[in-house]
Amino acid sequence: AQKITQTQPGMFVQEKEAVTLDCTYDTSDQSYGLFWYKQPSSGEMIFLIYQGSYDEQNATEGRYSLNFQKARKSANLVISASQLGDSAMYFCAMRVGTGRRALTFGSGTRLQVQP
Amino acid sequence: GAVVSQHPSRVICKSGTSVKIECRSLDFQATTMFWYRQFPKQSLMLMATSNEGSKATYEQGVEKDKFLINHASLTLSTLTVTSAHPEDSSFYICSAPGTKKPITDTQYFGPGTRLTVL
Numbered sequence: 001a002q003k004i005t006q007t008q009p010g011m012f013v014q015e016k017e018a019v020t021l022d023c024t025y026d027t028s029d030q031s032y033g034l035f036w037y038k039q040p041s042s043g044e045m046i047f048l049i050y051q052g053s054y055d056e057q058n059a060t061e062g063r064y065s066l067n068f069q070k071a072r073k074s075a076n077l078v079i080s081a082s083q084l085g086d087s088a089m090y091f092c093a094m095r096v097g098t099g100r101r102a103l104t105f106g107s108g109t110r111l112q113v114q115p
Numbered sequence: 116g117a118v119v120s121q122h123p124s125r126v127i128c129k130s131g132t133s134v135k136i137e138c139r140s141l142d143f144q145a146t147t148m149f150w151y152r153q154f155p156k157q158s159l160m161l162m163a164t165s166n167e168g169s170k171a172t173y174e175q176g177v178e179k180d181k182f183l184i185n186h187a188s189l190t191l192s193t194l195t196v197t198s199a200h201p202e203d204s205s206f207y208i209c210s211a212p213g214t215k216k217p218i219t220d221t222q223y224f225g226p227g228t229r230l231t232v233l
Contacts, residue, residue, distance in 0.1 A: 035222070037224075042226075043153075043206055043208075043226070043227040043229070044224070044226045044227065045159075045208065045210075045224035045227075047221070047222070047223075047224075050221070091158065091159070095222070100146070100147040100212040101212075102149045102161045102164060102210075103149075103159075103161075103210075103222055104161075105158045105159045105160075106158065107157075107158050108158050
């Protein structure tokens with residue numbers, strides 16, 4: 001069975017600073033994908049970044065980067081230059097195997113950006 | 116990009132009534148869709164996998180007779196909460212896997228449906 005662990009229930013960061021949200025995962029499969037989603041108070045799930053298990057380079061998407069350490073089974077999200085609009089819940093998720101599979105989500109981290 | 120819609124976005128109903136939630140893929144075909152449930156301040160939990168033209172697959176602990184899923188076409192899956200009770204009040208979100216490269220394993224989420232059972 002697969003599991004995603006997010007150990008930070010809440011995080012604070014000053015505007016314009018960088019912040020790292022932790023995520024560790026557990027799976028025995030060699031093929032998997034790791035996702036980060038942002039969920040504002042409206043409830044919509046906003047896709048941020050994706051990392052495949054065979055990707056050798058860390059994924060980056062604008063201000064978001066994923067620090068993928070395969071041996072440690074961690075996939076931390078780094079948000080650079082935080083903005084007030086980044087305040088939201090952030091979920092790490094994993095898809096195990098290939099094909100059309102559902103995601104397993106972590107418990108989430110609530111990020112609050114302070115001016 | 117690919118879009119998934121859900122209707123209604125919010126519904127309030129009386130205990131004992133049934134509620135239908137629609138999930139549509141707007142510009143792509145989805146042979147598989149997923150239904151998640153999210154209780155307040157909690158994470159998303161997979162309820163069931165909806166397969167076009169065949170029976171849905173339910174996760175352990177999810178009553179298939181209570182949460183009826185129909186995937187009648189390549190763009191529409193419906194979730195019907197039958198005889199709803201207050202404990203069914205939750206945020207229901209559907210998703211559909213995409214097929215567009217370079218990210219071949221994308222997941223497109225609907226905006227969610229907030230169900231409140233009085």
